Amino acid sequence: MVQPTIDPAARKADYERLRDDLLEIRDKIADIEASADSPDGLVSATVVGRGELSELYLDPRIYRTHDSKALAGSIVDTIKDAVARSQEQLFEITRQYLPPAAKLEDTDVHTGPFLHQLDRKIKGEF
Structure with missing residues (x-):
């Protein structure tokens, strides 16, 4: 089977377009910025980017109870909710580049390493 000849200039243009x-x-x-509140309204979390915690608000009423385990669970659950919302936004941003059947839970886009590879290909390093 004969492989078609690929124009190096066209290939480079494709890589550059993908890089852009x-x-x-x-x-x-x-x-991306996403927030979530605990069901009781005592905990609020905001995450940015891929889910990095940027803000955590604890209502002073949390001190009325001495159940630190429940408070910790509420904080963790609220942060997880905010991260899930940020992941939904990420999925919407990348949806056009994914197969039509792609699902949120299967999507994880790490552009840094991929960009490095594209840069090397554009420069003709491999």
């Missing part, structure tokens, strides 16, 4: 798309995705990911 990935840079745009990375910028959009940096703009």
Whole structure:
């Protein structure tokens, strides 16, 4: 079977276009911000980007109870909810580049290493 000849200039243009798309995705990911509140309203968490905690608010009423285990669980659950919301935003940002049947739970986009590989290909390193 004869393999078709691929124009190096066209291939480089494809890589550059993909790199530009990935840079745009990375910028959009940096703009992600998602918040969640605990069911009792005593805990609020905000995450940015891929789910990094940026804010945690604890209502002073949390001190009315001495159940530290329940408080810790509420904090963790609230942060998980905020992270899940940020992941939904990430999925929407990357949806156009995924197969039509892709699901949120199967999606994890790490653009840094991929961009490095594209840069090497554009420069002709491999």
